[in-house]
Structure formats: structure tokens, C-alpha cells
Amino acid sequence: MNEYTDKIQEIASRWQNKRGSLIMILHDLQEEFGYIERKAALEVARITRIPLAKIYEVVTFYHYFKLSPPAKYVISVCKGTACYLKGACRVAGEIKKILGVEEGAPTPDGLFMLRTVRCLGCCGLAPVVDINGRIFSRVDVKNIRDIIAEYRRKR
Amino acid sequence: MNKVKITINSSDIFVPQGISILEAAKMAHINIPTLCKHPDLPPSAACGLCIVKLLPSGKMVRSCCMPVEEGMKIITHDSDIVSVRRTVLELILSAHPNDCLKCGRNNNCELQTLVSDFGIREETFDKYILDLPQDNSTCSIVLDPAKCIKCGRCLEVCQEVQGVWALSFLGRGFNTRFAPAGDIKLSESPCVKCGQCAGYCPTGAILEKDEVARIWEALRDEDKYCVVQIAPAVRVAVGEGFGLEAGTNLTRKLYALLRRLGFKAVFDTNFGADVTVMEEAAEFVERFMHNKGPLPLITTCCPSWVDYMEKFRPDMIGHFSSCKSPHEILGVLAKTYYAQKYNIAPQKIFMVSIMPCTSKKYEITRSDEMFASGYQDIDAVLTTRELIRMIKQAGVDFLNLPEEEADNILGEYSGAGVIFGASGGVMEAALRTAYFLIEGRDMPEVELNEVRGLEGIKSACVTIKGREVKVAVAHGLGNVENLLNRLREHKQGENVPLYHFIEVMACRGGCVGGGGQPYGATDALRRKRMEGLYEDDRQAQTRFSHHNVFVKKLYTDFLGKPLSNKSISLLHARYKERPLYVR
Structure with a gap:
């Protein structure tokens, strides 16, 4: 815990007394921890004397800032025109069913998160799904089950 | 200019x-x-x-x-302008639930009034209502974020005027909502329950917690002996709910009314205020004359201020007066002194306080000391707004009632007691008695004009027995914070205190501007309400708490003297540091 607070103290002091310091502190925090944890926000409030409510106003205003830990595997379903026409919505619906979470929310075990993206630039392979940078082509409601099961086995 | x-x-x-x-x-x-x-x-x-x-x-x-x-x-x-304004209203309505008939602001809502004025008869745009739950977590205030029109008034008051920062806008665009940081419950936030947000909200998104139904139940319960007290600031504002000018003093009509609602005895919080003065003036003299405790002494009649101090400035707790607020004092006396004198079982007494304040709803269970009688000293608190509704529910022709008197032995008050409802009043009242305690005679000039009015921080200097007593008064928590900063800066330098005695009220203008008062408060209105109280002081039989015959009787028959062991155990409280965020 002390190491943790020391780290936050160090990040906060990098930007203290500089104009617009809050956003810079939040950027560095997210860089360091992957998201803005409540205890980190409380610590920043304590150190900088910026009200916690103001910190949350900023964090929730920008989509960039995350309040929950990112999932280990981010599943991006392409909904560009080609993928859309080839059934991307059915695939996304199936993934939601398999994971049991809505888009943008990580699974309780922190393993997966579903999001949609616009054209990944490989329309000939439509519909495509990207998992942490690896592209899966011609995905359908059947093979997506196997793909996710494969990742779950790997953990 | x-x-x-x-x-x-x-x-x-x-x-x-x-x-x-x-x-x-x-x-x-x-x-x-x-x-x-x-x-x-x-x-x-x-x-x-x-x-x-x-x-x-x-x-x-x-x-x-x-x-x-x-x-x-x-x-x-012109027609363009009216048409644009209509469209703006239609857009606001597209994100506002059609809940008017069941809403706490029905007939008293700024949005509803404008929609009616503009004759909007149909919904032009599809509805987009946020599915957000109500927040009922505090005893004082109910948040209903689905009814928010994002005007930002509550945030301006909570953040900038009060400096509390309990509420904030979270999210953006259509999904913007007002909530404490990170969507936690209001009770887990730094909220001090002052209710100013509710007073400024143009719609029903923030309301006082309505307890009218509970009071009706209690009044019907034959096992309960319902008694009631009214705070100073209520009497000069309740008339606004019946079309009267702010500042109209309806004290004696209120006594008559409350009896007709079914209360067995009607008391006046001003009596409690007189007792507060006796205790607090004695406390001040102890510290000022005999160095028994740190100076400045800071008043604690305002529960939002107490909550603020415990959360934001716990280092100042030692400066706090331990004296409870007037209605708490009256509550404990009703269930001990009054119960004994009139031979009523204290567990049967159901004590209701009519207050200008949402925070008083929180205060009544805030610590063990609020149960000093052995029972909960105050059973329920109604704000002025709730009382107005209750009068209308009963159908009593309030304004035409005959004037009546309050009930002995907790009903008589001095001019010092009634000015508690205006910022500066507690200070003025306490000085009148402190002067008497030190000099052995009454103050020749009782009105301390320097501490009256709406300036954020007021100060004065009074000479008592050749010594200067420096006092300050702050109202509105933002002003209070500035005053505390002055104190803190001074503290580091010198031994002589910057001030000896400080009065603090969380709301602008003091209790007359409380978060439970009728809607539409502006400075002009607050001044009128204050003037109503100062006029009552000028008309009072005595202007000194220590000359209130029933206060004297209370000390002779029951308490002994101010700061006696009995007084301390019944009328005083302690304070402790509390976390700003529970989680």
C-alpha cells in the first residue's frame, strides 16, 4: 500500500503547481495502472486538495479515462460496412451471450471485454474480429464460441 | 457607477x-x-x-x-424569440419524465410554470429519459436525477457557495447526471445536508425528505403524546405559502394552528434558544475570563456546520461550543423536565420540530447525545415547506385563526431567543447575557448592528469590563472557510486570538435562508425575513435570555445553574472527526 501511495505521490508531484495539472496526473495514473482506481482518485484528491467530485467530473467527461481495470483480452468486433452486411451484429450478439456482459464492460473474471470498432481495413475477410491485435476472419456465431473457448483455456 | x-x-x-x-x-x-x-x-x-x-x-x-x-x-x-424559447422548452421536456401530478414540486415548479405559460400541449420530440434511481440515503434530502434539467444551480451552490463539493456532473452529453463523485450514495459523500441544493433546484430533482405522513400517523396514535416546537425562522416565512409578504410574523397563529392539527402542547424553539444562550454565554465566560478552553469559541447551533467541521476541519473541534442546538435542548427538556412536572411518561411523548432546515432531520440521530433523555429527544423534524403542505391538507383557515399563546413551561421566549433565526443573532443574543454575567448589569445598547445583515463575514468589537471582546459572524460555508483560513494564518503568528467568539451558520442569511424554507429565496427576501425577527425582538417583553422568567424557573427547579453536571449531561455534546468519504 505504501509503495502504491508513493507512486501516486510521485505522479502528483510531477505536475503539481502546473496549470491543467489534474488531466496530466490522470493521464500518468492511467498509464501506470491501466485505469483510475477509486483509491487512486482519493489519494490524488488528498495530495492536490482538488475535490474528489471535480476529479470524477473530469474522469467521466473523457471517454479516454477508465474507471475499471481493462480486461486481459479485448474483443473488437468490426462493424464497418462489409462486416456489418456479413453479420457482425449477430456475432456481437453471440459474444455478449457467451460473456454475459454488455459492450464496454469487462467480465467479472476480468478476462474479456467486448467493444465494436469501425473498419479494420480487411474487408475481404469480413466479418472480422480482433482479439488483442490478432485478426480472426469470416467469424460466425459458431466459430466465435471456439475462439473464445481457446482464449479462456489459455487464461 | x-x-x-x-x-x-x-x-x-x-x-x-x-x-x-x-x-x-x-x-x-x-x-x-x-x-x-x-x-x-x-x-x-x-x-x-x-x-x-x-x-x-x-x-x-x-x-x-x-x-x-x-x-x-x-x-x-417577438415571434422568432417565442418560437425558439418554445423549442428549448420542448427539448427540455423530451428529457424530463411526465411525472408532474406525483412530483413534490407540482404547482411550485419553475419548469412546469414555463411550460404552462408557453401553452405547450404536445410532445414534439421523442422522449429520452435517463433511467436513474432516486437517492434516499440521507435523512434530509432525496435526489431524483431523472428530473434534472442540467441547469447546474445545485452544483454552483454546493461547490462554489458552500465549498462542500458533494454533488458533481458525471458523464457527458445526454448521459450527464448529477451525483456524488463516482456515483456513490449521498450519505457516503461529504454532503452536510444543508439542503441549499433543494432550495435552488428549479424542478423536483432535489427535495426534502417528506415526513408529513408520519406526523399524521403519530397524531392519530392514542399511545403518543404529541408535542411540537417551532423554530424562529419558520414564523417569518410560513406566510409565504399563503400569499403573505416575507417577514410577516405568524407566531401566535402558528401556536393556534398546531393545536388544531392535534398537538397536545405547543412549545417554542426560542425558549430552547434562550437556554442555549445561558449555557453558551457561561461557556464563553469560562474561556474568556478564566482561560478554561481555547478561543475563539465557535457556535454549534447549525448541524450542517457541525457536520462540515467534523468532516473538513476536525482540527478546529476544540473551539466548538459543546452546547446543543435550541431544538435539541427543548426536546430533551420536554422528555425530562416537562414530563416530570406534568407527570407524563416520557416514552409517550412524540416531539416534532418545525424547522427551516433539512439538516435538522439528520441532527436528531447524529450521535448518542441526541438521546440524552433516555429516548430519542426529537422524534421527527418537518421543514417549513412540509408544514405548509400539512396545513393545506388539514384545510385549516390558517390566516384567519385567532392568536393564541404557547404552552408553559417551554413556550416563553425573550427577544434574544427569536433573533437566532438571522445570521448574527446567536452572537448578539449570547453577548447580551455574557455581558450580564461579567459586568453584573444589562448591556445599555443591545443592538449590535455590525453583525446584522447579509455581508458574508461580519465582525464587531464589544468592550466588557474594560476588555475588548472581538467577535465575528460568518454565514454560507464558503465564507466560513475564508474566516477559518484567516484564523489559521493568525494562529501561527500570535498568542492573542484574532477573535474571541465566532458564530457560524451554513446557509446564507442564517436559518431564515435555510434549505427547508419556502422556495424562491433571494437576498431581498432573506432581508425581509430577518427584519421580521428583529421586529419581534424589539417588541419582546424582555430582550435578554437571562430575564426570561421560565428560563430562571428551569434553572431553579431543575438544572441548578448553567454548566452544572445536569446541564452538561442533558444539554451538551461532543464532536469527533468523520471521514469526508465513507468509501
């Missing part, structure tokens, strides 16, 4: 330089509609209703945040 000449709807008018078009129009007898601009608060240009046209360009601007300039030609209403 420099004046500029402008033209509003073809009439020329001279107005002070720098004011907004909205304010200038008011001087020309035009009330431009707005839902976000409040006379006490800076403009936020959030709602877009207050647009006017500038000539010759015909450009539409928001009048709340556009300052007047020499030669400006302004049109405040």
Missing part, C-alpha cells in the same frame, strides 16, 4: 454599465424567462431560454451572460 444608454423594445433606458441584458430588462419591467440563472448565482448560460435579439443584426444571444453596451438595441420578445 457609470451608466449606459440602451434601447429595449424601442424604449430608451439608462442602466449601470456591466450588468447583463437580463438584469437590464428587469429594470425595464421585462422578466425574461430562464431556468438556469438565479439572482444569487453567476450565469451559466446552460438552459438557452433567455435568448434575446440584438439589432440591427438580428443575432440571438443569451441575455443572462451578455453585458449591456452603450447604444445596444435589444428585442426581448
Whole structure:
């Protein structure tokens, strides 16, 4: 815990007394921890004397800032025109069913998160799904089950 | 002040330089509609209703945040302007639930009034209502974020005026909502329950917690002996709910009314205030004359202030008066002293406080000391707004009731007791008695004008027995914070305290501007309410708490003297540091 607070103290002091310091502190925090944890926000409030409510106003205003830990595997379903026409919505619906979470929310075990993206630039392979940078082509409601099961086995 | 000449709807008018078009129009007898601009608060240009046209360009601007300039030609209403305002209202309605009949602001809602004025009869846009739950977590305030129109008034008050920062706007665009940091419950936030947010909200998004039904139940319960007390600030504001001018004093009609509602005995919080003065003045003399405790002594009648201090400034707890607030004192005395004298079982007494304040609802269970009688000293608190509704539910012809007196032995009050409801009043009242305790005679000049009025921080110096007593009064928690900073800076340097005695009230103007008072408070209105209390003081039989015969009787028959062991155990409390955020 002390190491943790020391780290936050160090990040906060990098930007203290500089104009617009809050956003810079939040950027560095997210860089360091992957998201803005409540205890980190409380610590920043304590150190900088910026009200916690103001910190949350900023964090929730920008989509960039995350309040929950990112999932280990981010599943991006392409909904560009080609993928859309080839059934991307059915695939996304199936993934939601398999994971049991809505888009943008990580699974309780922190393993997966579903999001949609616009054209990944490989329309000939439509519909495509990207998992942490690896592209899966011609995905359908059947093979997506196997793909996710494969990742779950790997953990 | 420099004046500029402008033209509003073809009439020329001279107005002070720098004011907004909205304010200038008011001087020309035009009330431009707005839902976000409040006379006490800076403009936020959030709602877009207050647009006017500038000539010759015909450009539409928001009048709340556009300052007047020499030669400006302004049109405040024509078919274009009315049409744009209608569209703005229709857009607001598209994100507002159709809940008017069941809403706490029905018939008293700024949005509803404008929608009615503009004759909007149908829904032009599809509805987009956020599915957000109510927050009932505090004893004082209910948040209903689905009804929020994002005007931002509550945030301006909570963040800038009060400096509490309990509420914030989270998210963006359509999904913007007001909530404590990170969507936690209000009870887990730094909220001090002052209720100013509720007073400024133009709609039903923030309301006091309504307990009227509980009071009706209690009044019907034959096992309960229902008694009631009214706070000083209530009597000069309740009339506003019946079309009377602010400041009209209805004390004796209230006594008559409360009996007709079914209360067995009607007491006056002002009596409790007189007892507070006795205890607090004695406490001050102990510290000032005999160095028994740190100076300045700071008053603690205001529960929002107590909550603020415990959360934000625990280092100042030692300066706090341990004396409870007047209604708590009256509550504990009703269930001990009064119960014994009149041979009533204290467990049967159901004590209701009618208060200008939402925080008093929280105060009654805030610590073990609020159960000093062995029972909960105050069973329920109603705000002035709830009382107005209760009167209307009962159908009592309130304004035409005969005047009656309060009940002995907790009903008689001095002029010092009644001014508790105005910022500066507690200070003035306590000094009258402190002077008497030290000098052995009454103050020749009782009115301390320096601590009256609406300036944020007021100070005065009174000479008692050749020694200067320096006092300060702050109201509105933002002003309080500034005063505390002055104290803190001074503390590091010198041994002589900057002030000896400080009065603090969380709400602007003191309790007359409380979060439970009738809607629409502005400075002009607060002044009228204050004046109503000062007039009651001038008319009082005695203006000194120590000359209140029933206060004397209380000490002779029951308590002994101020700060006696019995007084300490019944009338005093301790304070402790509390976390700003529970999680």
C-alpha cells in the first residue's frame, strides 16, 4: 500500500503547481495502472486538495479515462460496412451471450471485454474480429464460441 | 457607477454599465424567462431560454451572460424569440419524465410554470429519459436525477457557495447526471445536508425528505403524546405559502394552528434558544475570563456546520461550543423536565420540530447525545415547506385563526431567543447575557448592528469590563472557510486570538435562508425575513435570555445553574472527526 501511495505521490508531484495539472496526473495514473482506481482518485484528491467530485467530473467527461481495470483480452468486433452486411451484429450478439456482459464492460473474471470498432481495413475477410491485435476472419456465431473457448483455456 | 444608454423594445433606458441584458430588462419591467440563472448565482448560460435579439443584426444571444453596451438595441420578445424559447422548452421536456401530478414540486415548479405559460400541449420530440434511481440515503434530502434539467444551480451552490463539493456532473452529453463523485450514495459523500441544493433546484430533482405522513400517523396514535416546537425562522416565512409578504410574523397563529392539527402542547424553539444562550454565554465566560478552553469559541447551533467541521476541519473541534442546538435542548427538556412536572411518561411523548432546515432531520440521530433523555429527544423534524403542505391538507383557515399563546413551561421566549433565526443573532443574543454575567448589569445598547445583515463575514468589537471582546459572524460555508483560513494564518503568528467568539451558520442569511424554507429565496427576501425577527425582538417583553422568567424557573427547579453536571449531561455534546468519504 505504501509503495502504491508513493507512486501516486510521485505522479502528483510531477505536475503539481502546473496549470491543467489534474488531466496530466490522470493521464500518468492511467498509464501506470491501466485505469483510475477509486483509491487512486482519493489519494490524488488528498495530495492536490482538488475535490474528489471535480476529479470524477473530469474522469467521466473523457471517454479516454477508465474507471475499471481493462480486461486481459479485448474483443473488437468490426462493424464497418462489409462486416456489418456479413453479420457482425449477430456475432456481437453471440459474444455478449457467451460473456454475459454488455459492450464496454469487462467480465467479472476480468478476462474479456467486448467493444465494436469501425473498419479494420480487411474487408475481404469480413466479418472480422480482433482479439488483442490478432485478426480472426469470416467469424460466425459458431466459430466465435471456439475462439473464445481457446482464449479462456489459455487464461 | 457609470451608466449606459440602451434601447429595449424601442424604449430608451439608462442602466449601470456591466450588468447583463437580463438584469437590464428587469429594470425595464421585462422578466425574461430562464431556468438556469438565479439572482444569487453567476450565469451559466446552460438552459438557452433567455435568448434575446440584438439589432440591427438580428443575432440571438443569451441575455443572462451578455453585458449591456452603450447604444445596444435589444428585442426581448417577438415571434422568432417565442418560437425558439418554445423549442428549448420542448427539448427540455423530451428529457424530463411526465411525472408532474406525483412530483413534490407540482404547482411550485419553475419548469412546469414555463411550460404552462408557453401553452405547450404536445410532445414534439421523442422522449429520452435517463433511467436513474432516486437517492434516499440521507435523512434530509432525496435526489431524483431523472428530473434534472442540467441547469447546474445545485452544483454552483454546493461547490462554489458552500465549498462542500458533494454533488458533481458525471458523464457527458445526454448521459450527464448529477451525483456524488463516482456515483456513490449521498450519505457516503461529504454532503452536510444543508439542503441549499433543494432550495435552488428549479424542478423536483432535489427535495426534502417528506415526513408529513408520519406526523399524521403519530397524531392519530392514542399511545403518543404529541408535542411540537417551532423554530424562529419558520414564523417569518410560513406566510409565504399563503400569499403573505416575507417577514410577516405568524407566531401566535402558528401556536393556534398546531393545536388544531392535534398537538397536545405547543412549545417554542426560542425558549430552547434562550437556554442555549445561558449555557453558551457561561461557556464563553469560562474561556474568556478564566482561560478554561481555547478561543475563539465557535457556535454549534447549525448541524450542517457541525457536520462540515467534523468532516473538513476536525482540527478546529476544540473551539466548538459543546452546547446543543435550541431544538435539541427543548426536546430533551420536554422528555425530562416537562414530563416530570406534568407527570407524563416520557416514552409517550412524540416531539416534532418545525424547522427551516433539512439538516435538522439528520441532527436528531447524529450521535448518542441526541438521546440524552433516555429516548430519542426529537422524534421527527418537518421543514417549513412540509408544514405548509400539512396545513393545506388539514384545510385549516390558517390566516384567519385567532392568536393564541404557547404552552408553559417551554413556550416563553425573550427577544434574544427569536433573533437566532438571522445570521448574527446567536452572537448578539449570547453577548447580551455574557455581558450580564461579567459586568453584573444589562448591556445599555443591545443592538449590535455590525453583525446584522447579509455581508458574508461580519465582525464587531464589544468592550466588557474594560476588555475588548472581538467577535465575528460568518454565514454560507464558503465564507466560513475564508474566516477559518484567516484564523489559521493568525494562529501561527500570535498568542492573542484574532477573535474571541465566532458564530457560524451554513446557509446564507442564517436559518431564515435555510434549505427547508419556502422556495424562491433571494437576498431581498432573506432581508425581509430577518427584519421580521428583529421586529419581534424589539417588541419582546424582555430582550435578554437571562430575564426570561421560565428560563430562571428551569434553572431553579431543575438544572441548578448553567454548566452544572445536569446541564452538561442533558444539554451538551461532543464532536469527533468523520471521514469526508465513507468509501
